[in-house]
Amino acid sequence: xxxxxxxxxxxxxxxxxxxxxxxxxxxxxxxxxxxxxxxxxxxxxxxxxxxxxxxxxxxxxxxxxxxxxxxxxxxxxxxxxxxxxxxxxxxxxxxxxxxxxxxxxxxxxxxxxxxxxxxxxxxxxxxxxxxxx
Amino acid sequence: xxxxxxxxxxxxxxxxxxxxxxxxxxxxxxxxxxxxxxxxxxxxxxxxxxxxxxxxxxxxxxxxxxxxxxxxxxxxxxxxxxxxxxxxxxxxxxxxxxxxxxxxxxxxxxxxxxxxxxxxxxxxxxxxxxxxxxxxxxxxxxxxxxxxxxxxxxxxxxxxxxxxxxxxxxxxxxxxxxxxxxxxxxxxxxxxxxxxxxxxxxxxxxxxxxxxxxxxxxxxxxxxxxxxxxxxxxxxxxxxxxxxxxxxxxxxxxxxxxxxxxxxxxxxxxxxxxxxxxxxxxxxxxxxxxxxxxxxxxxxxxxxxxxxxxxxxxxxxxxxxxxxxxxxxxxxxxxxxxxxxxxxxxxxxxxxxxxxxxxxxxxxxxxxxxxxxxxxxxxxxxxxxxxx
Numbered sequence: 001x002x003x004x005x006x007x008x009x010x011x012x013x014x015x016x017x018x019x020x021x022x023x024x025x026x027x028x029x030x031x032x033x034x035x036x037x038x039x040x041x042x043x044x045x046x047x048x049x050x051x052x053x054x055x056x057x058x059x060x061x062x063x064x065x066x067x068x069x070x071x072x073x074x075x076x077x078x079x080x081x082x083x084x085x086x087x088x089x090x091x092x093x094x095x096x097x098x099x100x101x102x103x104x105x106x107x108x109x110x111x112x113x114x115x116x117x118x119x120x121x122x123x124x125x126x127x128x129x130x131x132x133x
Numbered sequence: 134x135x136x137x138x139x140x141x142x143x144x145x146x147x148x149x150x151x152x153x154x155x156x157x158x159x160x161x162x163x164x165x166x167x168x169x170x171x172x173x174x175x176x177x178x179x180x181x182x183x184x185x186x187x188x189x190x191x192x193x194x195x196x197x198x199x200x201x202x203x204x205x206x207x208x209x210x211x212x213x214x215x216x217x218x219x220x221x222x223x224x225x226x227x228x229x230x231x232x233x234x235x236x237x238x239x240x241x242x243x244x245x246x247x248x249x250x251x252x253x254x255x256x257x258x259x260x261x262x263x264x265x266x267x268x269x270x271x272x273x274x275x276x277x278x279x280x281x282x283x284x285x286x287x288x289x290x291x292x293x294x295x296x297x298x299x300x301x302x303x304x305x306x307x308x309x310x311x312x313x314x315x316x317x318x319x320x321x322x323x324x325x326x327x328x329x330x331x332x333x334x335x336x337x338x339x340x341x342x343x344x345x346x347x348x349x350x351x352x353x354x355x356x357x358x359x360x361x362x363x364x365x366x367x368x369x370x371x372x373x374x375x376x377x378x379x380x381x382x383x384x385x386x387x388x389x390x391x392x393x394x395x396x397x398x399x400x401x402x403x404x405x406x407x408x409x410x411x412x413x414x415x416x417x418x419x420x421x422x423x424x425x426x427x428x429x430x431x432x433x434x435x436x437x438x439x440x441x442x443x444x445x446x447x448x449x450x451x452x453x454x455x456x457x458x459x460x461x462x463x464x465x466x467x468x469x470x471x472x473x474x475x476x477x478x479x480x481x482x483x484x485x486x487x488x489x490x491x492x493x494x495x496x497x498x499x500x501x502x503x504x505x506x507x508x509x510x511x512x513x514x515x516x517x518x519x520x521x
Contacts, residue, residue: 007266041383060285061281061282061285061288061387062281062284063283063332063333063335064280064330064333065272065274065276065277065280065332066329066330066331066332067252067256067274067332068256068274069253070254070256071257073253075272080271080277080332081281082281082381082382088382088383089382089383090382091268091271091272091381091382093271093272100333101333101334106285106288122270124270124271125270125271
């Protein structure tokens with residue numbers, strides 16, 4: 001299945017994340033969201049500004065995926081996690097830990113960046129333990 | 134406002150039918166529903182048809198007219214898609230149409246064909262119910278998403294894989310006498326615990342199978358039933374729908390399903406009942422944790438309290454509130470676009486007394502069906518009552 005060539009808003013966000021300049025959108029009431037957005041999904045405000053992500057996120061939940069789709073066939077088993085980065089939570093693959101349920105805990109600190117998917121080299125949102133290399 | 138009645142129900146056996154086309158599966162369910170209802174096809178005024186991934190599985194879009202044709206209908210036909218809640222929405226719109234007086238006879242149901250695809254392609258197909266940019270590209274699978282919810286639940290409230298294994302064992306036991314069920318075989322708690330992992334903490338027997346199948350219901354107005362001497366003793370007295378943020382990460386709480394809370398509140402208010410009035414429920418247990426979340430959204434348990442319901446025997450066949458007497462998605466099977474209609478069909482049979490498990494709920498008068506899409510970004514709840 002071929003992916004669309006580009007997704008304006010998302011692609012720029014992913015590039016910024018790869019450059020260590022990840023951001024979220026925030027409305028005047030402080031609701032966070034991810035691009036592309038024309039309005040805040042919480043309150044409908046059309047005034048959205050880019051706010052930097054927190055440097056360190058906190059793992060809120062995780063799973064260890066053994067049965068993957070074709071685009072992640074060579075990545076499995078992998079740890080999938082949702083981490084809180086201030087205005088928003090992000091979903092990504094947690095690398096640098098053992099891919100089992102004891103390899104990670106809710107509350108662990110993580111950094112976020114962009115790496116390649118093992119299966120096909122496509123960009124992937126990746127967490128790594130905070131304070132690691 | 135007229136009452137919407139379930140005049141007839143039809144199902145295919147749920148299971149693996151890799152050689153049967155979607156049109157043949159739906160036609161089978163629809164013809165059984167007409168026969169059960171005793172309503173002639175030519176009286177059908179609309180077809181509401183649920184399907185999720187037919188464009189991937191059969192390379193077939195525009196399925197509603199195809200299914201109308203297969204069922205011998207010539208009437209307005211519309212496909213509803215709300216991921217795993219597709220048929221639930223199709224039923225809801227049928228009820229609303231009949232209540233509004235726009236039609237006296239509407240057929241609602243759905244079909245999904247899945248086993249003709251290899252497992253990895255089904256995995257990828259199911260994942261499109263999640264946010265493609267921020268979830269699927271980040272490695273989220275359908276079981277993986279519910280695994281994230283299960284981990285969040287355990288962290289927030291406690292509970293264990295053993296609690297979830299009791300949900301699996303219960304639903305497999307319930308499926309044993311159900312002639313439409315995919316897996317009519319017992320699974321013990323220990324067997325469930327020892328099964329290989331899919332997306333930890335969820336293992337194989339925490340997950341519903343991949344299933345082909347179809348469901349169809351004939352929904353009629355109370356007046357039509359009376360005028361045509363149609364026996365339709367079960368009424369749909371409540372309907373509700375809820376929506377949440379698409380991506381799990383954007384939800385306020387990762388172990389709750391407020392879309393289902395909203396759908397339940399609306400359905401109960403519509404029916405003029407509360408959770409304490411419910412005698413029997415069919416809930417969307419695509420994964421064992423999903424049954425727990427459903428019980429809490431339906432108001433049977435407070436958040437964090439539903440995890441022990443199967444283990445403690447509250448929701449078993451002879452418990453105070455039998456849940457998923459059909460076997461649920463877990464053991465009966467989950468042909469995605471058909472499931473919401475199948476739940477109503479099973480509840481109707483349970484309330485009429487002609488379900489193989491009706492003996493467990495002999496005096497039941499009120500049933501609830503809970504159908505969820507994706508990680509419950511969509512939810513539909515219906516209340517069924519034996520008409521007075």
